[in-house]
Amino acid sequence: MVSIIIPIFNRYKLAKRAIHSVLNQTYKEHEIIVIDDGSNDDTAKLKYEFDIRYVYQENRGVSSARNKGIKAAKGEWIAFLDSDDEWMSDKLQKQMEFFEKNPSVKFCHTEEKWIREGREVKYPKRLQKPSGQCFYDNLQTCKIAPSSVMLHKSILNDVGLFDESKKVCEDYDLWLRISKKYEIGLIKEKLITKYAGDDQLSKTIKFIDLHHIYSLLKFKKDKKVKKIIEKKLNILEKGAKKHNNEELLRIVLMIKLRNDLL
Numbered sequence: 001m002v003s004i005i006i007p008i009f010n011r012y013k014l015a016k017r018a019i020h021s022v023l024n025q026t027y028k029e030h031e032i033i034v035i036d037d038g039s040n041d042d043t044a045k046l047k048y049e050f051d052i053r054y055v056y057q058e059n060r061g062v063s064s065a066r067n068k069g070i071k072a073a074k075g076e077w078i079a080f081l082d083s084d085d086e087w088m089s090d091k092l093q094k095q096m097e098f099f100e101k102n103p104s105v106k107f108c109h110t111e112e113k114w115i116r117e118g119r120e121v122k123y124p125k126r127l128q129k130p131s132g133q134c135f136y137d138n139l140q141t142c143k144i145a146p147s148s149v150m151l152h153k154s155i156l157n158d159v160g161l162f163d164e165s166k167k168v169c170e171d172y173d174l175w176l177r178i179s180k181k182y183e184i185g186l187i188k189e190k191l192i193t194k195y196a197g198d199d200q201l202s203k204t205i206k207f208i209d210l211h212h213i214y215s216l217l218k219f220k221k222d223k224k225v226k227k228i229i230e231k232k233l234n235i236l237e238k239g240a241k242k243h244n245n246e247e248l249l250r251i252v253l254m255i256k257l258r259n260d261l262l
Contacts, residue, residue: 002030002077002092002150005069007062011083012042019050021086027093030079033072035065063162063170066146070153070161078153084195085147091191095150098187106152107178108185109144116196131186135179139216139228142172144184147192155182169211176215207248209236210255217259230261 004022008015015034022032032052036043038059047054057068070078079095081087095108111129114121130137130144137143159177162170178184213232219225233252240249256262 001075002027002079002096003069003073003075004030004032004079004081005035005066005073006032006081006083007035007037007065007069008039008043008046008083009037009059009062009065010039010041010043012039012045015043015046015083016049018081018083018086019046019052021089022081023050024089025087025092026090027096030092031074033069035069037062037065061164061167063164063166067161067164070156073153076153077150078156079150080146082147085145086193087147088191088193092150094187094189094191098185099150102185105183105185106155107182108150108187109148110187110191111189112145112148113190113193114196115193121196129186129188130179131184133179134184135176136224138172138175138179139225141212142169142175144171144175145192145194146171147194151178166211166214168208169215172212173215176219180219207236207251210251213255217255220259226261229259233261 006015006018006022019032019034022030032050034046034052034054036046036054036056038057044054044056046052053072055068055072057065066080077096077099079092091110095110098108099105109129112123114123126141127143155178159174159181161174163173164170166173209232213229216225216229216232220229233256236248237252239245240252
């Protein structure tokens with residue numbers, strides 16, 4: 001069975017679209033776990049409208065919500081679906097077939113379709129999807145969409161869950177830990193649809209590259225990782241000086257000092 005985890009915070013109408021895309025799956029051996037992360041809209045109505053497992057918690061963020069879903073999951077396999085995304089009807093089927101054909105692989109993601117203002121747009125080459133032993137391919141930025149991922153629960157038992165201290169880039173952080181130890185499978189088909197919107201959390205976070213650096217610091221003993229950290233910090237420092245951003249400059253210098261990167 002596949003346990004599908006959908007964290008929701010005040011996205012009742014969008015979440016209905018996401019849930020419908022799961023119910024329309026050709027692969028039926030699944031459970032839907034909706035984690036209501038302290039919504040104050042009509043999200044609670046979902047438990048009466050759909051055959052789902054609905055769990056409410058006080059607002060603690062998406063990492064906490066996903067982790068709560070993982071802990072509640074009964075399935076051997078875990079899939080994530082963000083409430084503003086949706087799946088193609090054969091998404092789960094094709095991933096399960098992939099795992100049957102590749103029994104040594106326990107993590108699989110897919111290509112994705114991006115929709116903005118009703119039109120499909122191409123995502124940049126720098127976000128080209130990684131596969132295989134691809135830890136180093138994942139260092140620069142997050143290339144794996146949570147809604148495209150299916151993985152075996154044993155991986156999470158090994159590397160740990162989402163870091164609940166992170167308000168953004170929590171997926172990037174987990175994918176790094178996984179790709180360091182496990183092979184990444186890729187289905188080169190657009191099996192999820194992502195809708196560009198103005199309420200995406202990453203757009204509201206200042207200095208998002210700093211959050212990448214915080215995750216990379218876990219692997220700073222690796223020379224290749226260290227070089228990327230240094231490059232990112234130098235770019236941020238240059239920008240901070242150019243724009244007289246004392247806050248950013250202070251943070252960058254503190255990171256360098258604490259990690260012997262001066």
